[in-house]
Amino acid sequence: MDRFRYSTALIRNKPLKTIDTLNPTASESWQQQLNHAFSQVDALCHYLNIDMDSLPELQANASFPVKVPRCFADCMEPGNPDDPLLKQVLPLQEENIAVAGFVSDPVGDLAAMAEAGLIHKYQGRALLITTAACAIHCRYCFRRNFPYIDNQITPQKRHRALDYIAHHSELEEIILSGGDPLLLSDNKLEQLLENLQKIPHIKRIRLHSRLPVVLPARITPHLVQLLASGPQKTILVLHANHPNELSAQVAVACQQLKSRNITLLNQSVLLKGVNDCADTLYALSERLFECDILPYYLHQLDPAQGTAHFAISDSKALSLYHQIQSRLPGYLVPKLVREIAGAAYKIPLMR
Numbered sequence: 001m002d003r004f005r006y007s008t009a010l011i012r013n014k015p016l017k018t019i020d021t022l023n024p025t026a027s028e029s030w031q032q033q034l035n036h037a038f039s040q041v042d043a044l045c046h047y048l049n050i051d052m053d054s055l056p057e058l059q060a061n062a063s064f065p066v067k068v069p070r071c072f073a074d075c076m077e078p079g080n081p082d083d084p085l086l087k088q089v090l091p092l093q094e095e096n097i098a099v100a101g102f103v104s105d106p107v108g109d110l111a112a113m114a115e116a117g118l119i120h121k122y123q124g125r126a127l128l129i130t131t132a133a134c135a136i137h138c139r140y141c142f143r144r145n146f147p148y149i150d151n152q153i154t155p156q157k158r159h160r161a162l163d164y165i166a167h168h169s170e171l172e173e174i175i176l177s178g179g180d181p182l183l184l185s186d187n188k189l190e191q192l193l194e195n196l197q198k199i200p201h202i203k204r205i206r207l208h209s210r211l212p213v214v215l216p217a218r219i220t221p222h223l224v225q226l227l228a229s230g231p232q233k234t235i236l237v238l239h240a241n242h243p244n245e246l247s248a249q250v251a252v253a254c255q256q257l258k259s260r261n262i263t264l265l266n267q268s269v270l271l272k273g274v275n276d277c278a279d280t281l282y283a284l285s286e287r288l289f290e291c292d293i294l295p296y297y298l299h300q301l302d303p304a305q306g307t308a309h310f311a312i313s314d315s316k317a318l319s320l321y322h323q324i325q326s327r328l329p330g331y332l333v334p335k336l337v338r339e340i341a342g343a344a345y346k347i348p349l350m351r
């Protein structure tokens, strides 16, 4: 029992205790932080000192429920109902308005399902759905309507997906996605990585995760060790849409990953009211590089049902793009792309 040692340390070292009292999440494990995520808008607004009346009309019981980790809320500006991070998580009434062209599977994932939970859409790489769960519920998400229930990953299904990968020697890269693959326990992730590491034609393992940004406590030394230990290259594609998401804590998590040679890239989605402004996109690229992350993709929104209020026109997207292109070095300009069902790659937007 270390309890006594810690309590003496606290008495001797008063500042430590003060920090813990001010910031209760600092001492919580990532699992605890996840359990304590906000699931109600009123609690979140109370925390942020925002008057609910200053918000647009909200849904009472959204079928895609609210979920916001406290550390992500801590990156929001208290008192600001227009905060760009808050906008990403508010369940607006508008989501229920049907809009032509906004559909349940906008990118043709279901048609590209090679096995349950394995999407083989592009040459040389396939995407494995590891879990349906996410640490945050982003209202613009194209997977918000995904029939995860029909695609639950039983051990048999996982086995069939791994078998498919083993028998398709043209696959050089496996992308772990979801949901969020870093919500798997260390044990489950280790098992999965071990299985993939055994397949000789797999050169790269890529993870698409929002966790280093929205729950940086997930980046534990043990996880970093797991991700870095295999013979293959590991690539982690993060997902931040606004520079305010990249807190000091996020920067530290990224440093730890980077120090073990994990390649860090970022993808963002263009979102009305969040980052549809050249200054914001410019600052995002700058902040990403400070955190050792290179901008990879800037996605034009996938037209998923319930997300139309985030859409911006292609001409606006291109105009923003040309502005950042003229202000940033080439390596800090993400590729502006749109995903089109059935296409061989993510299609660059062009005038």
Ligand SMILES: *Cc1c(COP(=O)(O)O)cnc(C)c1O
Pocket: 119, 120, 121, 122, 125, 126, 127, 175, 345, 346
């Ligand atoms: C985006 C995506 C990929 C990866 O595409 P890259 O251009 O290599 O980043 C692979 N599979 C699926 C199903 C995807 O949606």
Ligand code: SF4
Pocket: 133, 134, 135, 136, 137, 138, 141, 142, 143, 144, 178, 179, 180, 210, 239
């Ligand atoms: S899949 Fe990504 S974008 Fe969608 S809700 Fe989960 S974290 Fe957000």
